[in-house]
Amino acid sequence: MNAGPAADGASRLLRRPVFWVGAVFLALTFGMHALAPHLGFLFPEGARLVYTRASFPELVASHALLTGAASLVAIAIGLSAAVFATRPAGRDYAATLEMLSAVAQTFPPVAVLALAVPSLGYGALPTVFALVLYGVLPVMGGALAGLGSVPGAVLDAADGAGFTPGGRLWRIELPLAAPIILAGIRTSVTIGIGTATIGSTVGALTLGSPIIDGLSGDNPAFVLQGTVLVALFAVTVDLGFGEVERALVRQPSGASSRTR
Amino acid sequence: MIEFESVTRSFGGTRAVDExxxxxxxGTICALVGTSGSGKSTLLRLVNRLLDPDGGRIRLDGVDIAGIAPVELRRRMGYVIQSVGLFPHWTVERNVATVPLLLGWPAARIAARVAELLDLVGLAPDVHARRYPDELSGGQQQRVGVARALAADPELLLMDEPFGAVDPPTRRSLQDSLAAIQKRTGTTIIIVTHDVEEAIRLGGTLAVLEHGRLVQTGTPAAVLAHPANEQVARFFGGPLLGLHLLQALNVGNRANFTDPSQVGGEPIDADASLETALARMIAEGTSRLPVVNPANGRRGVLELAELVGL
Structure with a gap:
């Protein structure tokens, strides 16, 4: 085996499912337009086979942008809230915060959209708002669980060693909580990709647009195209997070352990 | 020198530490002893300001510690706890380097210090430095814990039942290592323990706590010979207290170095405990043992009658 590290890494990547699922997702995103006309045998006679209101790369980009923006906001809010609730000053609020975000989760997304439209108008904004509301809970739940999982003895030792509160958070608590925090973010983002489709009911451009149009126009071809792409998108991102989680967990090191 | 002056700390309505x-x-080792809930851990945590007292004062070399920022104070003191609390995501090396890193020492000085400390606590740097805590045995983890606490040459080492979670043979060897290290470094140590033998083996001074009150202080021999009250006597073994007293006294305390008559056999060190001497007498079926003082080579004899005489 005289492959260099780069070739080694590439061959390792080729063996990961994220690579294959991601490749299929990209291929369909850019190839759907060419592929769709050949799928007529699947659908009733006379159905329009190619979604034309927007190109699929455009839909995917817009979908990713909406979900990404909402996820960033949700991660920022969820993480800050969890950090606050695990500090001495915020400990009293922990139960309230958990309850609030649990309530947010029980609201159906469509209802949130419907309520948001009068104040935020149609389009991307109410969609992002609903996604943020939905995304916060898993992030905060994961972060609370992760920060709560750091053993008390480790915190005691860190305090005793003379870490500042911020130093303890940054260098001890967050690194140790990272795998569980990441699992929460993974759930949040994956759910968000699925939920974003309903944003198209209030006029946001997402992979839900062909689905909604297909449903209202009785066109199963559009529904299928949107569904397949959004599912592949979610699975690709989910597997991608899986790879990051793998990288975060220290491999059994033996004698030749790597330093971090 | 560390001075507690009418220090009180309450939790809810109860005084965990009472005046x-x-x-x-x-340069001495002080063992805080007492049953669970006697306030000994609370008293220890007041020293590095993990807790602050409700009343009274604690002075470090004459300076009231209430006036020293907790973070700065803690970096000047080592802290070892029973559950060790090594940082699981850091190697042994990095764990030991914790306080030097916080203090911003240059890398070369830290590396040298880490190797020196691992040696001091009996871990081979080339074998253990790059390992992670979960790859070490409980005893090795506690050795790393001690090394981490000593890393920045603390004025004071605070230990809260440091060897409570390891098996007895390992505990003995850790206690021996700690005693040897203390002799070499001269670090002042305050150690909390409910293990009577540990207190006797390590403690130059015992401070006996009961319901938050300090009921007796003194050398192990003095406390065991004259326990302040029934509870103290019971804590140090009740009917078996006499056996613990044998641990607290040296052969040299009871041997006769003027008797010219010589006894055959392997001589016992004058600084061995009387317990060891008694064990040898029983094992060898004898009532006399030859004694040698390793410091000056003088020889003497220990009689069973002297050993048990008060």
Missing amino acids: VTLAVER
Whole structure:
């Protein structure tokens, strides 16, 4: 085996499912337009086979942008809230915060959209708002669980060693909580990709647009195209997070352990 | 030197530490002993300001610690706890380097210090430095814990039942290592323990706590010979207290170095405990043992009658 590290890494990547699922997702995103006309045998006679209101790369980009923006906001809010609730000053609020975000989760997304439209108008904004509301809970739940999982003895030792509160958070608590925090973010983002489709009911451009149009126009071809792409998108991102989680967990090191 | 002056700390309505006044001399080991809930851990945590007292004062070399920022104070003191609390995501090396890193020492000085400390606590740097805590045995983890606490040459080492979670043979060897390290470095140590033998083996001074009150201080031999009350006597073994007293006294205390008559056999060190001497007498079926003082080579004899005589 005289492959260099780069070739080694590439061959390792080729063996990961994220690579294959991601490749299929990209291929369909850019190839759907060419592929769709050949799928007529699947659908009733006379159905329009190619979604034309927007190109699929455009839909995917817009979908990713909406979900990404909402996820960033949700991660920022969820993480800050969890950090606050695990500090001495915020400990009293922990139960309230958990309850609030649990309530947010029980609201159906469509209802949130419907309520948001009068104040935020149609389009991307109410969609992002609903996604943020939905995304916060898993992030905060994961972060609370992760920060709560750091053993008390480790915190005691860190305090005793003379870490500042911020130093303890940054260098001890967050690194140790990272795998569980990441699992929460993974759930949040994956759910968000699925939920974003309903944003198209209030006029946001997402992979839900062909689905909604297909449903209202009785066109199963559009529904299928949107569904397949959004599912592949979610699975690709989910597997991608899986790879990051793998990288975060220290491999059994033996004698030749790597330093971090 | 560390001085407690009428120190009180309550939790809810109960006084966990109640008007404790105590002085620990520089370079000595003071063992805080008592049953669970006697306030000994609370008293220890007041020293590095993990807790602050409700009343009274604690002075470090004459300076009230209430006026020293907790973070700065803690970096000047080592802290070892029973559950060790090594940082699981850091190697042994990085764990030991914790306080030097916080203090911003240059890398070369840290590396040298880490190797020196691992040696000091009996871990081979080339074998253990790059390992992670979960790859070490409980005893090795506690050795790393001690090394981490000593890393920045603390004025004071605080230990909260440091060897409570390891098996007895490992505990003995850790205690021996700690005693040897203390002799070499001269670090002042305050150690909390409910293990009577540990207190006797390590403690130059015992401070006995009961319901937050300091009921007796003194050398192990003095406390065991004259326990302040029934509870103290019971804590140190009740009917078996005499056996613990044998641990607290040396052969040299009871041997006769003027008797010219010589006894055959392997001589016992004058600084071995009387317990060891008694064990040898029983094993060898004899009532006399030859004694040698390793410091000056003088020879003497220990009689069973002297050993048990008070």
